[in-house]
Amino acid sequence: MQHTFDLLVIGDVNPDIVIGPLDTPPAFGQREQLVDTGLLTLGGSGAIMACGAARLGLKVAFAGRVGDDEAGRFVRSALTARGVDTEALRVDPVLPTPLTVVVTRADGDRAILTSPGTLSAGGPEDVPETLLTRSRHVHAASYFLLPRLAEALPELLATARACGATTSLDTNDDPAGTWAPGAGGIAATLAVTDFLLPNAQEALALARATAPADEAAGSAGTLDAAAAVLAAHGPRVVVKNGADGALLHDGATLLRTPGxxxxxxxxxxAGDSFDAGFVAALLRGLPLPDALEFAAACGALSTRAHGGTPAQPTWDEARTAVARNGKNS
Known part of the structure; x- marks a missing residue:
């Protein structure tokens, strides 16, 4: 089948307001606190991943939903400016575009406050079948923020795979903290997911939620054990672990990169830029160990500036960083 796009991203998009660092708790009582930096930029795990992939040279389409407001027009313009096709970015006539405020700390941690807006309404009708059937790879993001879309993901990803696409999923965090859909819905999604891309905290939580009852306690012990539990559901599991690099479990073999x-x-x-790097490397034909190392480089290089997209690397920049790291190791 003739492919129109290298990558279709299904997920969330919103403006991010990134401020910080703030190393004391936010002060209520109408107190004003000053921080060093503030930035209005493109946000949403799906959107950042899409932009990173386009920056790496992929032809990318995005499917999602925004409101009929200034925030929606801002994110559409930002995606288009970064080379992402937005024909499938639907406008909701009632609900507002989501908005996220990210408060950073000097130690790299951050608090994330999100007004969900259209996220609760996004569903399978936002994903044109022509994009599913004519993309080489389909990536879904923010599973727990998009409940209607999450319910439909098994069928959507199965359709893409039936037409020759590979698939990936980055669930991101569960704001409810229960990971409750993991016991049912997400298992069906994992069965049609080629690559699961959680961070370390998410991998542990997902493993506890999806492991058989007699294995749940053990799955919470180490990342290696959690990755094995998740790989048993079908996908190859790629776990991002910050400064400690990343690991990949294919159900039998464990690979690692120090990053x-x-x-x-x-x-x-940074995790979304990692995802973009991993998918781009796969579609370029790199073997899994090299794809893992390349993805780690993309994640690291994206941290050179404030916001998720301004410092995302090109293909040559990331390859140069990998080569330089190899010489220095």
């Missing part, structure tokens, strides 16, 4: 040394200015979106 690229970095002095991060801002880690917002």
């Amino acid at each position: 690229i040394p970095a002095r991060p200015l801002d880690t917002v979106g």
